[in-house]
Amino acid sequence: MSVHPFVGQGFSADASMRFWDDYAHIYMGDVLQGDIPERVVADLMDDGLINNVSRVLEFGCGPGTYSIPLARKVQSVSCVDSSPKMIERLSERSSAEGLDNITCVQSDFSRFTSDKRFDLVISTLCPGTASLEGLRLMESHSNGPCCHAMWYRNALDDLNAEIWHNLGYDYSYDGRKKSIASENLRRMGRGHTVRMYDTDVVLDVPLETFMARERKSFVLHGIGDVGEAVMDVIDPFLCDGTVHLELENRMRVITWEVS
Numbered sequence: 001m002s003v004h005p006f007v008g009q010g011f012s013a014d015a016s017m018r019f020w021d022d023y024a025h026i027y028m029g030d031v032l033q034g035d036i037p038e039r040v041v042a043d044l045m046d047d048g049l050i051n052n053v054s055r056v057l058e059f060g061c062g063p064g065t066y067s068i069p070l071a072r073k074v075q076s077v078s079c080v081d082s083s084p085k086m087i088e089r090l091s092e093r094s095s096a097e098g099l100d101n102i103t104c105v106q107s108d109f110s111r112f113t114s115d116k117r118f119d120l121v122i123s124t125l126c127p128g129t130a131s132l133e134g135l136r137l138m139e140s141h142s143n144g145p146c147c148h149a150m151w152y153r154n155a156l157d158d159l160n161a162e163i164w165h166n167l168g169y170d171y172s173y174d175g176r177k178k179s180i181a182s183e184n185l186r187r188m189g190r191g192h193t194v195r196m197y198d199t200d201v202v203l204d205v206p207l208e209t210f211m212a213r214e215r216k217s218f219v220l221h222g223i224g225d226v227g228e229a230v231m232d233v234i235d236p237f238l239c240d241g242t243v244h245l246e247l248e249n250r251m252r253v254i255t256w257e258v259s
Contacts, residue, residue, distance in 0.1 A: 002172040005164060009221050017082040017108065019220050024085035026213050029125060030065040032156055034199030036251050040149060041069045043195065049145040049255060050074050050120050057118040057141050059109040060126025063089035066149070067102060070122075076101045078118070082108045109134070114141060122147040130181040135188065139258045148181045148254040152196065155247035156203075159233055163214065166229035181254050192256035203245040210234065210243045 006016055020027075030037075044050045054074040061067045061079035063086055071077045071094065079102060081087055087104045094102045105112065109126055110133070121142040123129035129138055129148060138146045151157070157173040164171040185192045205213075211230060218226045237243050 002161075002170045002174060004173060004175055005160075005169075005171045005221055008169060008171050013108070021083040021085050022220055023217065024063070024083050024089060026216060027063060027086070027089075028156070030063055031203070032154060032201055032247065032249055033065060033251065034201050034249070036197045036199050036249075037066045038069050039197055040066070040147075040251075040253055041073055043253075044120070044147065044255070045073060047255070049147070054119040055116075057114070057121045059112070059121070059123040059129055059138070061090055061104075062086050062125065064093045064102075066122065066124045068093055068097065068099070071099045071102050074101075074119075076103065078103045078105060078114075080105045080107055080109055080112050082106070110137065112137075112141075117141055117143045119143050120145050120147060122149065124149045125151065130184065132184050132187065135181065135184055142258050145255060145257055150181065150252055151176050152250040152252045153177070154249055156245070159245075160214070160217070162233045163218075163226060163229050166232055167223065167226065179252060179254075185254070185256060190256045190259065192254050195253045195255075197251045197253060199249050199251075201245075201247045201249060203243070203247065205243045205245070207234075207238060207241050207243055 011019065050056065050073065052074060056070055056074050056077045058067055058077060058079050061081045067077050067079045067090055079090060084106050087106050091104055109129060118141055121138045123138060128134050130150065154173065161172045182192065182194060211227065214230045215226060234243050237245055
């Protein structure tokens with residue numbers, strides 16, 4: 001049975017944190033979601049889960065993929081991420097947009113503490129929050145609603161899995177298709193709403209840039225030269241020194257009320 005590369009390579013929680021910090025400058029999760037974050041925020045508004053005076057807490061903020069569109073609509077966003085470099089990217093983006101209602105906290109979500117509750121607690125691409133302990137922690141900071149956003153399909157990750165297979169590893173990202181958060185919310189007796197968001201993303205990346213990104217990723221996993229394995233996967237998408245990718249990605253977003 002295939003496993004996530006972090007599991008297969010025996011990453012500890014601290015090793016995972018270090019990976020994302022080292023990877024922050026080439027992270028593309030915001031680009032790969034297209035307009036999904038804006039659509040999610042619009043639906044949260046339409047559903048009455050947030051408004052212009054809401055105080056939001058976000059776990060796994062990364063470079064601000066959801067933080068920025070949230071901050072445009074609500075009173076304040078407290079953003080939590082374990083990676084200082086992700087926090088740095090978010091701070092740069094919020095400053096560039098002139099947003100002064102974002103507070104950044106560098107912390108693992110499981111160690112975050114606050115003496116106040118928030119009008120919405122949202123987890124964005126923070127897998128640990130799907131556990132029973134993670135969901136309960138989210139609820140402990142909420143006045144009522146919570147939201148959990150996670151990849152269902154990231155086609156660039158699927159290409160990455162093909163590279164792993166070329167290297168002889170049975171790794172994949174298929175585990176994300178299992179709705180662990182939904183299963184655990186049912187165990188907790190929580191009714192919840194699930195929405196799926198699709199987006200098509202077109203990327204044209206210079207071959208040198210694409211190769212450097214993949215090499216960096218595999219080095220952080222403890223794997224050396226992967227040039228041949230990468231070329232075997234991307235050759236069908238290569239034209240005049242550019243990797244042309246047309247990706248169909250999907251996010252699963254769960255919302256529920258704390259009873």
